Amino acid sequence: MEAEIKRFLEETAKTKLKKYHDFLLEKLATETREHGKSEEWDAILESIENSENPIKTEGDLLSIGDGKTDYSNALIKLKPWRKGPLVVGSTIIETEWRSNWKWERIKQQGIDLSEKFVLDIGAGNGYYLFRMLEAGAKVALGIDPTILFNYQFAAMQKLSSKNNAFLLPLRSEHLPAFKIFDVVFCLGVLYHRRSPIDQLKELLSFLKPKGKLVLETLILPEKENREILIPKDTYAKMSNVWFIPSKKVLQIMLQRSGFSQIEVVDVTTTSTKEQRSTEWMNFQSLSDFLDPKDENKTVEGYPAPTRALVIAEKP
Ligand SMILES: C[S@@+](CC[C@H](N)C(=O)[O-])C[C@H]1O[C@@H](n2cnc3c(N)ncnc32)[C@H](O)[C@@H]1O
16 A cells, blocks of 8 residues: 555656645655554555556446456455456456446536546545546546555556556545645545535635536435435444435535535436445445335435435536
8 A cells, every 4th residue: 555655656746736745645644544454455465466457448347457367365355345346357346336337427427537637535446536537537536544445446556557546545634725626526425524514615625716526425305305314323224424415405505615506417316236235245235224115215214325416616
């Protein structure tokens, strides 16, 4: 993982990100702690030999590595794999999420990424960073505090030719007010933050004027007829879901945080085909979080997960 930080510093030294290197290094030093499994994961990374292969999409799969070498012994030790699906070397990784479906919904909006600086908040293992590069982005920087996902990304990078996708183990609240990004993505993170307006204001501060936000978050289905749900305890067995607004309230939150041109471009109820347990993520998944007698409800009796995709602009 250290190698990934070094690569970020080297490859962005001649870009507008250079100015923020010292700030980010300071945050990496003060805000990240050694994970209990870091030694084990470092050894797994070591076992993967560097090679240079272009990252490409092959049908539904994001293809990493040479398509021939078997890395499954190493990859299996980096479970759970949530974002994909991937083929790494000769191994198909059926991830928990069919993230390509979410990416298709984003792609349909025709947001121009060519030669753009893009930031992905809560980037997971970096799956979307690679899709952003494929769509023409000049630099795709992601952050995600989950250390395992940073190791998964580092493993994928060891098998890939030089590219401008970078992932740092930081949280949104650790970042400076960059004011330089053309497009900021924040997919599936807002409801995990206790203070949504602060999160939205942070996103605004990362964008340059006229920059675009692509936000995806849980909302209440239209028929719910209420403005906000604050789960009493867990929501779909997750203890870190703090609020689910109606579409209207979400739009007001964005407006109040300083965004303009706010458009809800897609509303999709998550299906058990899109999010499910697999061999590569063998913990519980969506079907275990829904009421077995009524798939429109979570086990707690709340409306089942429905997600809005919103595009907004920094004035
Ligand atoms: C539900 S996942 C969404 C992943 C991906 N963006 C997607 O849409 O498929 C939420 C991710 O946000 C990350 N996360 C949680 N709190 C965060 C924070 N404060 N800043 C940045 N990322 C955060 C988690 O580690 C996790 O990988």
